[in-house]
Amino acid sequence: MNFLDIAFVVDDDPIHQFGMKVLLKKVKFSNEVMVFHNGQEAMDALMQLLDKGEKLPSIIFLDLNMPIKDGWGFLDDFVMIPHQNRKKVVIYVVSSSINPSDKEKAKNYEVVSSYIVKPIDEKQLTQVLDDMGLLNSR
């Protein structure tokens, strides 16, 4: 049995997409992993789910540097969604940027739970589950 239902991975890098899928599966993170190449694709998918009244993802792993709509653009759109619709959604930024100004900027978004610097590994994903209070309940 997996911990969560749906996880979004938003990243334009196919290698990272592959890696995330492998790792998420390994730690039994979620029943479903949906991958998007940029912020716009992810946003479109969220809006579709909202329209249909379907369940939103429990967690979104968000890259910052992406074409068309980057991570910041996605966050700006995301906070426009009415709060009660998105309150159970947790966002983790996963970026290769170690630029302090990026970390600082991410802190300004209340919806961002944490900032993970690539490469991401098994331990970090387990920590995420722990942070969400899911490990002890098992």
Added chain:
Amino acid sequence: MTTEKSILRNTSIPFAILDREKSFVDFSKQWLTMFGLDSSIKGQNFFDSMPELPEELRLDINYCLEGIKHRSDSKRIIQENGNAVWYDWKVSLLNDGQGVTPNALIILEDVTHKRREEDLLVRSQQVARIGGWEVDLIKNTIYWSNMTKEIHEVPQDYVPNLETGISFYREGYSRDTITQLVNEGIELGKKWDSELQIVTAKGNFIWVRAIGEPEMLNGKCVRIVGTFQDIDKRKKAQLQLLNSEESLKGTLENSSIGMALVARNGRFIDVNASLCNSLGYTKEKLLSLTFQDITHPDDLEIDLILLNELIKGKRSTYQIEKRYFNKDRQLVYVILTVTAARNIDGEISHFISQIVDISSRIKSEKKLKGLLELTTNQNNSLMNFAHIVSHNLRSHAANLTMISEFAKDESLDEEIRKDSLGMLGKASQGLNDTISHLNEVVQVKLETDQKLKSVQLYPLVNKVLADIQALIEENKVVIETDVPQKLEVRGVVAYLESIILNLVTNAIKYKDLNKKPTIISIKAEERYETVVLTVADNGLGIDLEKFGEKLFGMYKTFHGNEDARGIGLFITKNQIESMGGKITVDSQPLAGTTFEVTLLKNQQS
């Protein structure tokens, strides 16, 4: 006696005859008129009829009636109503010498008016310090009035002669002039009116106005009369004014600040050397121009508005920074201060302009600004570079770390571990690409110092288009070019080719499939000291509000296009800047994109 009396009665002399008792025996009509009396006074007592007379007159009448033949005097009396009245009188004893009772003849005149005139004349001569003099050439005497003596600062009993008169004039110009004037006056009867300097008896130097009028008799000068006025104060003030005007003129002429007197219509009335120098015009040429003629059109309006406020009295002065054109139509930057000069009636007669040439300051400011811009650009490039290193290299490194972990992880499916090996290859290829891109960027930076050569744009553009002929045909792109054949820029051939190639292939890559045909226009034109190369398309366009800042950054793509490397514009920008140029973009989503590349123009020597 009676007959005699009646004859005298009609004369214009105011007289009266009194008997021993001082009663009126007779009087003239003039007497009655002068004192406002009528003939009923006959037989009346003189002093009862005319109470307000000087006491001295009463005494003189008494003296005469007692046997003194003549008395005369002149006295002033303040009447009861406060008026001051001057009287002149003559009293004579009328006596037939035969023991008849003596009578007194009184001639009494109210001379108040005459006296006042005389008094005024004396006073005005004193105030104006005008003295008189006269030379009698027959008797060989010279007369000086009291004021003349006062001006010479000699005692009132001083006796002048012709020689000493002239010797008071200051040696040199003044004495030479008066000597000549007197000689010409005596010989030719010429009048003179001259302002000269004397040295007084007390050694003071004083300016005087000397006027002389010779009187001729049978062609010979018999007398010269003249006036002598102390004009020292006025003359000195005048000389001082002249002096300060001269020194002002000297200041104006020699000032390092440009100065001009400007008429109300803007014409230059006077300009100094410094202004001529700044503007490159001769004084004569500048005086034939107006300030409007040489003012930069963009600066004229504000200047005229302020000038108008000056004319209307809303302000007394104004200062602006403005631009003139010099003789060679080059810009001259100045700080202009204008003040209104008014005439005696308070109307503006002209303007006084002070013009400080700040061209060299502006030039160095611009240079500084250019340097600052360059530094900022280089700083931005450096930041970009740091970003590439920190982000792009890191992302590949992170991928390699992650994937190699998979390869080691035996708990993973064989399938996944096999895929991981493929990914490992991709990740190391990505790292390799990034390093070669970095090398391209570093290359541009290293070659920045490379010498720029003159390059003709026309053959260059044609060569690039020939190279990508196949790509153009395959995409059915219409290329319009408008590049003057002789146009030359300063640059590096390889960079210029790469820039044009990149901009054109970009335009093809991001064409709008809904628009047929795709049109790309390549234009070049001179603009001041530069050549502007424009590449415009009718493609997809870019939302500049969202992406404008990032457009020329490294690894930025905006369309999700598969070919997008996100490196092209970054290198293009670096290459352009290394040749001292700049690139700007104008774009509307779905309307198209226009890149403007500004390059240095090759200066033909």
